[in-house]
Amino acid sequence: MATETPITDSSTAAGPNGSARTAGPGRRRIGSGVLTLFTWLVALVFFLPVLWMVLSSFKQEADASSNPPTFFFVPTLDQYSEVLASGVGSYFLNSIIATAISTLFVLVLAVPAAYAVSIRPVEKTQDVLFFFISTRMLPVVAVIVPIYVIAGRLGVLDNIWTLVFLYTAMNLPLAVWMMRSFFQEVPREVLEAAQMDGASLLTTMQRILLPMVAPGVAATALLCVIFAWNEFFLALILTAVNAATVPVMIVSNMTSEGLFLAKLSAASVLASLPVIIAGWIAQKQLVRGLSMGAIK
Amino acid sequence: MATIVNTGGTSTAGARAAGDAAYARRDKWQRRMPLLPALIFTIILTQIPFLLTIWYSLRSWNLLNPASDVFVGLQNYAAIFTDRTFRQVAVNSVLYTLGCVAFAMLLGIGLALLLDRKFLGQGVVRTLLITPFLIMPVVSGVLWSISMFNPTYGLVNWFIGLFGIPAVAWTSQYPILSVLTALVWQWTPFMMLLVLAGLQSQPKDVLEAAQVDGASPLNTFFYLTLPHLRRYIELGVLLGAIYVVNTFDQIYVMTAGGPGTQSANLPYYIYQRAFLGFDVGEAAAMGVVVVVATIIIATIALRLIFKSFMSTEQ
Numbered sequence: 001m002a003t004e005t006p007i008t009d010s011s012t013a014a015g016p017n018g019s020a021r022t023a024g025p026g027r028r029r030i031g032s033g034v035l036t037l038f039t040w041l042v043a044l045v046f047f048l049p050v051l052w053m054v055l056s057s058f059k060q061e062a063d064a065s066s067n068p069p070t071f072f073f074v075p076t077l078d079q080y081s082e083v084l085a086s087g088v089g090s091y092f093l094n095s096i097i098a099t100a101i102s103t104l105f106v107l108v109l110a111v112p113a114a115y116a117v118s119i120r121p122v123e124k125t126q127d128v129l130f131f132f133i134s135t136r137m138l139p140v141v142a143v144i145v146p147i148y149v150i151a152g153r154l155g156v157l158d159n160i161w162t163l164v165f166l167y168t169a170m171n172l173p174l175a176v177w178m179m180r181s182f183f184q185e186v187p188r189e190v191l192e193a194a195q196m197d198g199a200s201l202l203t204t205m206q207r208i209l210l211p212m213v214a215p216g217v218a219a220t221a222l223l224c225v226i227f228a229w230n231e232f233f234l235a236l237i238l239t240a241v242n243a244a245t246v247p248v249m250i251v252s253n254m255t256s257e258g259l260f261l262a263k264l265s266a267a268s269v270l271a272s273l274p275v276i277i278a279g280w281i282a283q284k285q286l287v288r289g290l291s292m293g294a295i296k
Numbered sequence: 297m298a299t300i301v302n303t304g305g306t307s308t309a310g311a312r313a314a315g316d317a318a319y320a321r322r323d324k325w326q327r328r329m330p331l332l333p334a335l336i337f338t339i340i341l342t343q344i345p346f347l348l349t350i351w352y353s354l355r356s357w358n359l360l361n362p363a364s365d366v367f368v369g370l371q372n373y374a375a376i377f378t379d380r381t382f383r384q385v386a387v388n389s390v391l392y393t394l395g396c397v398a399f400a401m402l403l404g405i406g407l408a409l410l411l412d413r414k415f416l417g418q419g420v421v422r423t424l425l426i427t428p429f430l431i432m433p434v435v436s437g438v439l440w441s442i443s444m445f446n447p448t449y450g451l452v453n454w455f456i457g458l459f460g461i462p463a464v465a466w467t468s469q470y471p472i473l474s475v476l477t478a479l480v481w482q483w484t485p486f487m488m489l490l491v492l493a494g495l496q497s498q499p500k501d502v503l504e505a506a507q508v509d510g511a512s513p514l515n516t517f518f519y520l521t522l523p524h525l526r527r528y529i530e531l532g533v534l535l536g537a538i539y540v541v542n543t544f545d546q547i548y549v550m551t552a553g554g555p556g557t558q559s560a561n562l563p564y565y566i567y568q569r570a571f572l573g574f575d576v577g578e579a580a581a582m583g584v585v586v587v588v589a590t591i592i593i594a595t596i597a598l599r600l601i602f603k604s605f606m607s608t609e610q
Contacts, residue, residue, distance in 0.1 A: 036415040042407065047424040049439045049481070050431065052451060056443060065449045109337055112330030122327045128335070130598060135342045137538050137594040141563040142583035145570050146348035169341035172334060201326075230432045232545045233563075237571060247434040251549060254438055261442060261449075268435040279430035280423055287489045291531060295493045 056265035064262035079266035088267065091249040097160050098235075098245060099228040102167035106175045106224050107217060109168070114179030119191065119209070129177065133292060136173035140233055148237060160243040166234050171224040174289060178223065181293030182216030183209075219285030222278050229275045246271045346587070352580035359574035372581035381557050381565070382582065389561040391472065392543060396479040397536045401529065403480065404487025411488070412495040429485035437549030440478040441467050445550075471551040471559035478546045483539075487532045494528030495521070527600075534597035541590060562586050 044051075056064045058075040113132075117125045147166070148157075156162045186209065194204045210217075232247040239248060250271055253264055279286065287295050353372055357365040376382045411422055428436065444452050445466035453463045467474045498521060506516045544563045547553055553560030553568065560568070562582065570579035 032413075032415070035410070035413075039410040039415065039421055040417065042410065043421040043424045046407075046481075046484075047427060048451075049436075049444055050427055052443050053435075053439050065446075067449045067454065069449065069451060069454050109334040113334035116327060116329075116331035120327050122324075122331060128331065131335075132338065133598060134591075134594060135338055137590055137597075138342060138346065139542050139563065139583070139586050139590055141542070141544075141566045142349055142587045143342065143345035144567075145352060145576055145580050145583065146345040148571075149576070150345070150348075165341065169338060172338055176334060226430065230434075232432075232434050232548075233567075236548075237567075247432055247545075250432070250434050250438060254442075254549065264438060264442070268432075268438055272430070272432045272435045275432065276427060276430045279426065283423065283426065286426070287493045290486060291490060291493075291535065294531060295490065295528070 053265045053268055056262055057269045059262045061260055061262045064265065079262045080270070082263055083267045083270060088246075088249060088270070091244055091246050094160050094163075094239075094243055095229060095245040098163040098167055099225055101164045102171065102228050103221050103224040105164070105168040106171045107221060110172055110175035110179050110220070111213075111217065113176050114183055115205070115209070117176070118180045118183035119186070129180070132173040132176050135169075136292075140170075144234070144237060151238060157238060158240040158243045160239075162238055163231075163235060163243060163245070166238075167228040167231060170231070170234075171227055174227070174292065175220050175224060177292040178220045178289050179213070179216060181288065181296065182213045182220075186212050219282055219289065222282040222285070223289035225278055226275050226282075229278075349580045349583050352576050353584050355577050357576040359576055368577065372577045373585075376578055376581050376585070385557060385560045385562055385565040388472065388559065389541060392476060392479060392561055393537050393540045395476050396483055396540045396543075397533050399476075399480045400483040400536065401487045401491075401533060403484045404489075404532070405491050405525075405529070407484065407488045408491035408495055411492055425488060426485040428481050429483070429489075431482070433482065433545035434549055436478055436482050437546040440474065440481070440546075441550040445474055467551050468555060471554065475543075475546050475550050475559055478550065479540065479543060482546075483536055486536060490528050490532040491525060494525045498524050530600055531597075534593065534600060537593055538590065538597060541586075541593070 057079055058077070059070065059073050060076060060078065063070040063073045116122055117128055122128070151157045151159075151162055190208060190212075191204060194208050199207070230247065231245075232251075235243075235245045235248050236251070239245065244252075250264075250267060253267055282289075354367060354369060355365055356368040356371065407425060411418065411425070415421075431439075442450070444450050447453060447463055447465040450466070452466065457463065464470070502520060503516065506520055511519075541561075542563055543561060544567065547559060547561060547564045548567075551559040553564045557565065557568075563586070566579050566582045566586070569575045569582065573579075
């Protein structure tokens with residue numbers, strides 16, 4: 001930097017041809033540095049609300065809700081131990097059950113379905129795909145009243161299995177579309193070769209197809225986990241005490257003790273951390289899942 | 297069957313044809329089998345409730361008063377279309393959706409352009425930027441309504457206070473703007489990721505050729521990059537719109553639709569009518585209206601996905 005500055009200075013001051021030519025790359029490097037700095041700045045501003053939540057979670061209550069804001073403080077784990085001691089275990093357990101089992105169900109249903117619409121396509125494949133994606137676009141509010149009434153009649157309100165089945169239905173279309181895009185990348189020759197060698201359908205699936213789409217299965221599972229873990233609307237309406245999940249816990253924390261910002265922040269960090277980590281890991285596959293497999 | 301009759305000259309040929317037909321039928325079912333569980337499951341959990349919603353929408357039914365459950369025809373639809381609140385929340389829904397998608401897309405394009413070059417810490421910056429999308433929507437509502445927009449200790453009021461601007465009660469004075477801010481913050485990474493995928497799929501040799509031919513970066517952007525990005529932007533706008541129309545969590549947490557119903561959207565209003573007002577009939581009718589509106593957007597979206605992306609891979 002120190003050597004470049006005089007060059008650009010001399011070029012603007014005197015501007016002889018020779019020095020102007022050497023100034024080009026130097027100035028571009030400075031420009032690139034400024035752009036990088038700007039990008040970082042924008043990213044940090046964008047990230048600030050999350051950062052502030054994390055900082056607040058390590059503060060004492062008085063520091064968390066002070067005006068002006070407290071920037072320097074002695075970090076404490078008090079809030080985390082208080083949250084963990086306040087019986088959040090059952091909420092997390094419910095969220096883990098709803099997320100893990102629904103994701104498992106989604107994979108069990110979606111992988112064969114995706115196989116059926118890509119490797120050995122059934123007739124009217126496009127109609128089937130269209131149907132799946134249209135259910136994903138169906139607003140939940142349009143079906144929530146009957147679901148609530150039926151669940152009430154069946155006596156499965158406030159039952160975690162109700163959420164498991166609904167989350168399975170919620171993520172299934174996305175999973176079918178995403179797995180389809182992975183199946184389509186499998187070269188046909190490999191499958192034909194396996195068939196020629198006399199491998200049965202099941203063997204072909206187990207030994208050849210599944211290992212090839214394994215990364216796709218993992219990415220699909222991660223996306224389902226993200227959506228199931230964050231889901232609030234169905235959990236709010238269909239659960240009360242026994243089956244309440246983490247988002248419901250956050251909201252009830254907020255309404256009953258809204259002033260305890262530090263504790264609320266700690267609970268929020270704990271609630272969002274699993275999915276944030278899952279999302280960071282699945283970054284590369286995120287686009288593919290969000291665009292229903294349209295963009296790779 | 298027709299083939300059997302036609303070719304049924306000798307008995308052996310007939311048997312072979314029958315075998316072929318049976319094989320074809322078995323093969324058809326073998327192809328369908330893996331699809332059926334998913335299909336049946338989806339139909340039971342989505343289509344049956346929706347048919348029931350239509351049925352409920354034709355009845356006057358209050359959950360607290362089982363005796364009220366009678367067939368009323370299209371009365372609920374007449375009631376909601378003359379309901380001023382319904383019209384207001386419908387307008388809000390459009391406002392949230394268009395506002396969020398437009399701002400998020402503009403910011404997303406900007407961020408994607410910043411990210412589409414090699415620089416120190418590129419991966420970290422990208423990771424920081426996608427975080428708002430991953431954060432639990434309920435938590436993002438908490439974050440904005442309390443940490444950022446709280447009138448007494450929120451960061452935003454402290455920041456504008458540095459410039460001598462008096463404190464603002466954001467979520468009660470500007471409820472729609474507050475919710476919209478949280479929504480744009482959450483959806484910008486989504487748009488950014490789609491646009492970035494578009495930028496990175498751009499053939500590099502074309503860009504280099506443009507540079508060699510002396511095109512300015514601005515010209516390259518408007519005449520080469522932007523047309524290439526078009527289908528990615530369209531996809532982002534339509535998919536984003538379908539998701540944002542269903543916004544519920546942030547409104548529930550930040551404003552509870554208030555003051556009054558000023559900041560409610562359709563999903564929130566339906567929730568209020570069904571689960572706080574227990575008016576099943578009208579809530580169901582509103583649900584049907586939302587679906588019809590969504591189908592219109594979704595049809596355009598699906599056609600687009602099929603046209604611009606499926607055609608390239610098949």
